[in-house]
Amino acid sequence: MSDDFDKDEPGPDEYEEEQEPAFVLTRIPGVGPKTAEKLVASGYGEIAKIAAVDAETLANAVPGLSKAKAEAIVSEAQAVVEAVSEAAEAGEKTKKTKRKKAAEIEPQRVELPPATEIAPDEQPKSLDTGYDKEKVEMGIGTGLKWLSKYEKARIIGARALQISMGAPVLIDMSTAPKGLFALAEAELSAGVLPMTVRRTLPTGEHYDIPLAVLLKSTRLS
Numbered sequence: 775m776s777d778d779f780d781k782d783e784p785g786p787d788e789y790e791e792e793q794e795p796a797f798v799l800t801r802i803p804g805v806g807p808k809t810a811e812k813l814v815a816s817g818y819g820e821i822a823k824i825a826a827v828d829a830e831t832l833a834n835a836v837p838g839l840s841k842a843k844a845e846a847i848v849s850e851a852q853a854v855v856e857a858v859s860e861a862a863e864a865g866e867k868t869k870k871t872k873r874k875k876a877a878e879i880e881p882q883r884v885e886l887p888p889a890t891e892i893a894p895d896e897q898p899k900s901l902d903t904g905y906d907k908e909k910v911e912m913g914i915g916t917g918l919k920w921l922s923k924y925e926k927a928r929i930i931g932a933r934a935l936q937i938s939m940g941a942p943v944l945i946d947m948s949t950a951p952k953g954l955f956a957l958a959e960a961e962l963s964a965g966v967l968p969m970t971v972r973r974t975l976p977t978g979e980h981y982d983i984p985l986a987v988l989l990k991s992t993r994l995s
Contacts, residue, residue: 795819803850804843812836813847825851912990915981917973920991925971926962929985933958933967963994 799810802821816835818824824832824847833844909919921929934954937943943950943957944966950957961967967985974980 799824802847802854804846805850809836809839809847812839821851821854824848825855912987914983914987915973916975917981919988920993921971921985921988925988926992926994929962929967929969929971930955930958933961933969959994962989965989 795814796807796810796819799805799813799819799821800807802824805813813819813824813836816837818827818832818835827848829841829845829848832848833839833841836844839847905919909915912919934957937954937957944961945957945964951960965986969985970982971985971988972980972982
């Protein structure tokens with residue numbers, strides 16, 4: 775089917791313009807396209823005009839339209855006009871409501887007291903515990919206040935090496951145990967070893983602590 779229109783025939787837009795009054799009348803309940811065309815042809819192409827006429831006049835003006843049908847059309851047309859009028863009034867009220875500007879709220883004013891001098895922050899208190907203070911009093915700069923098991927093992931090993939190389943024994947040999955490591959451990963327990971324990975920090979700083987100081991808090995048995 776060709777999409778071209780004959781030059782003598784109206785185009786789509788012109789056709790819609792010609793049919794527009796009849797199309798509008800079909801919005802009236804009970805009015806079909808044919809009845810709408812008859813109403814337009816009889817001079818009743820507007821819903822408001824149909825709503826304003828009496829049923830008998832409309833029936834006489836439109837061919838083939840009974841009085842009962844005319845009464846129904848007039849009644850429905852009046853209902854459509856009334857509905858449109860109510861919708862328009864509601865729209866106007868909505869516009870007025872939207873245009874109404876809300877009252878501005880006055881900001882609350884609060885009187886503040888005059889600024890006073892701020893007291894300086896207190897100096898931070900020391901976090902040192904009683905344990906830390908006790909270590910300082912004992913002369914222990916870092917680490918535990920007793921010998922660790924690793925320090926104990928190194929001292930016994932070093933002392934056993936010294937005895938094996940001819941160092942004099944510092945305890946009574948008549949009651950001393952046999953064996954180099956046992957003899958060195960006995961000397962450590964007796965607290966007679968004149969040694970110093972060096973503890974080194976990751977930064978390279980070190981503390982030399984007398985062995986006798988660490989033995990005061992070390993359980994050797």
